[in-house]
Amino acid sequence: MNFPEDFLHYVWQFKSFNFNDLRTSDGAELGIVHSGLWNKNSGPDFNNGKVKIGETIWAGNIEIHLKSSDWIKHNHQNDKAYENVILHVVYENDVDVHRIDGTLLPVLELKNRISNDLVEKYETLFLTLNDFPCSAQIASVDPFIIKSFLSRTLIERFEEKTLAVLETLEELNGNWDETFYRFLARNFGFKVNALPFELFAKAIPQNIYAKHKNNLLQIEALVFGASGFLKDDFKEDYPNQLKKEFQFLQQKYDIKPVEVSVWKFMRMRPQNFPTLRLAQFAALIVNSNHLLSKIIEIKDVKVLRNLFENLPVNPFWKTHYHFKKVVADVSLQIGKTSIDNVLLNTFALFLFAYGKYNGTQDFINRAIQLLESLPAEENAITNKFVQAGVVLENAFTSQGILQLKKQYCNHKKCLSCGIGIKIIKQ
Structure with missing residues (x-):
């Protein structure tokens, strides 16, 4: 036994x-x-x-x-x-x-x-040392059954994430715009710098930007100043202009910058350096204030992508990854994969959470439709399932896979999993 x-x-x-x-x-x-x-x-x-x-x-x-x-x-x-x-x-x-x-x-x-056969099937799943229990058998399962269970795990994943959204919403006294701004900023950190971006967003509320939305330099000064990058002495005009602007704005709004030491640069591609991401974030603020109202209104994924394209990023970053480092030609715009990441992890999430909060199924359906229109994520987890024979059609299925791995495979809950049950029954 x-x-x-x-x-x-x-x-x-x-x-x-x-x-x-x-x-x-x-x-x-x-x-x-x-x-x-x-x-x-x-x-x-x-x-x-x-x-x-x-x-x-x-x-x-x-x-x-x-x-x-x-x-x-x-x-x-x-x-x-x-x-x-x-x-x-x-x-x-x-x-x-x-x-x-x-x-x-x-x-x-x-x-x-x-039957001994049933016990052996279960033990094969439960005692496997592979990346996930049914890696050797999942290809034999009807794709319809896999997709059906991934629909369930996707909803589980977004309901879990919605709890975090609603906790922040309560903390901010029901302010959806500020809640969205916090999560969008965190998403711009792309895991490695998610926490520093969140701390930066807390240091400078969104409503301050609205008072300076027609002045790109002041918006950039607020972003880089609140993130702690303007404390040094600089040789070039642009960072010195930012520093001068921020000194005035900091006193005006009593801004307490985050410690610059929290930002991570090591083992990252320069294109993902937080300084460049902050420059892009500042340009997005100038281009699209109150983004939440826009995603509630816009239904076409192409139009949503356009919000992140051709951003007015300061030309200084064309030759810099950092305020003190001059480099060759740098791509100023956010890449398509990064845009899709934001649409998936922030836009779709907030459509879902907003629908849950207000009891409006239309927003939940639109969140799901947005996921279905985005390509499947490619990472260490999803790649293992693809190698095992699972077809990931879009971000809806890849998000379902991530939840499947986290809540079922990692805990050997094969008997609570529709895929595991089907394998044992076969």
Whole structure:
């Protein structure tokens, strides 16, 4: 026996055992009318079951253990929540169990009723050392089943992310624009500098930009000053102009810059340096104030992409990755992959969260449509699934894969996974 109790939950739920001449441990004839509903919270494992023992039909709960002695080990004999258990389903019946009132608890032993083939299939999944349990079998699963389960995991992923959005929304007293600005800034950090970007966004609220939206130099001064990059002495005119502007604006708005040491440059492509990303972020602010209202209105993904194209990034960055480093020709604009990343992780998320918050299915549908119109992500996780034979059509499926790996594969929850269940059933 090399499996957890969850495996017996699966066996019971899907009736994957030999039903021939079912009897309780004391020899009474047993019939299963209804196996009950799987309870994933506290209390008996299956609720509202119905069985026939002898000539009597019993309705109530069903508890499952590897050994009947686990009932005593878990102290169920003293827990009134288990008084309504009508059947104890175990792999091995090693001891008689009684209810609080002293009556013997009927037991069904499955030890000789589960096929070795089924156990081996489960153990192959559960004990695998591969990147994910079913890497060797997933290609044999009907793509429709995979896509259907990824639809579920995608929704799970966005519901989890929505909680973080709503927490920030509450912190900001229901200000959706400022909440969106915080998340957009964090997304501009692209994981490595996500936290510094978030700290920078907290240091300078979005409404300050609105007062200077017609002055690119002042917007840039606010962005680079609040991010901590204007504390040094500079030789070139542009950073000195920014520094002079920020000294005035800092006093006016009582801005407390983040520590420049929090920004990360090591082991990064220069195109992703935070200084260049901040320059692009400043240009986006000048080009598109109150972006949230725009994504709520705009339905065409091409128009959404246009918001990030041809940004008025200062020409200084054409020859710089840093204020003190002159380099050859630099691409000023945000790359297509980076734009799609923002559309996926911020725009689609906020359409979904806004729809959830307001109870408007149209926004949720638009979030899903946006994901379906974006290409699938390519990273270490999604590449492993592609190598195993999974077809990732778009960002909807790749986001579903990321949630599948995080919440199911990493925790070996094959028996809660529609794909894992199908493999075991095959």
